[in-house]
Amino acid sequence: SNFSLARRLRAGEVVYSAWCGLPYPNVVETIAREGFTAVTLDQQHGLWDTASTMQAIGAIHLAGSAPLVRVPLGQNAIVSRALDFGAEGLIAPMINSAADARAFVSAAKYPPIGERSLGAHRAAALAGFPDQRPYLVTANQDTLAFAMIETRAALDNVDAIVNTPGIDGLFIGPSDLSYSLTNGAVLDAHSAEVEKGLEIVLAACKNAGKIPGLYCIDAARAAAKAKAGFKFLTVGSDLAFLRAGTSAQLNGLA
Ligand code: 3PY
Ligand code: MG
Secondary structure, eight states, X not given: OXXXXXXXXXXXXXXXXXXXXXXXXXXXXXXXXXXXXXXXXXXXXXXXXXXXXXXXXXXXXXXXXXXXXXXXXXXXXXXXXXXXXXOSEEEESOOOSHHHHHHHHHHHSOTTTOOOOSXXXXXXXXXXXXXXXXXXXXXXXXXXXXXXXXXXXXHHTHHHHHTSTTOOEEEEOHHHHHXXXXXXXXXXXXXXXXXXXXXXXXXXXXXXXXXXXXXXXSHHHHHHHHHTTOOEEEESOHHHHHHHHHHHHHHHHX
């Protein structure tokens, strides 16, 4: 925590993040305390509202982990709000063009890179500062903007997206990507076409000096893709952990 996530990823460290959609700060705090370096709150498909997101960000910091937020589709207003709450990273879904990337950056970065508006009182407090001024000085460096690559259009435009100033990394959504690449015929996050897309995104990040990220269904997939070169990897989900733990206990009774 303490806004070190960006420094660690920029230094080339591999970071694993939990992925949480259940809107309960104490649930994410528990998951963070098991030892996740980062915890991502999914506002796009999860159940988070403004208040629960704000509280969960504090709980993740308290647990010594780094909070990230995936915002809902096209919700750049929530990008700067989540950063103001103290998020160390933002993930924007369906960034399909350089224009999409620029609009995202505009909300995520202060001038001269973007147009993020001043008002980071809670983020500054969580970073240990008495007011927002010292937070502002390093915020563009110390918070991360990940653009999601999860359509054919995004793959076609990947170099323009990754080279957009202020984009810190790319994060692949393999389910949507499989669906887009097959025009809705196949949902398979691990298909051969998706694997080709992963290679394209890895190469684009490497050329641009940006952070490659990937949504992973479980630890085995995340560990394998870390070996392949991905640096920011999410692992399973809170719902999957809850179901797996519960069914393991029930099976133990049989
Ligand atoms: C996808 O796979 O499409 C995602 O957005 C990850 O949840
Ligand atoms: Mg998706």
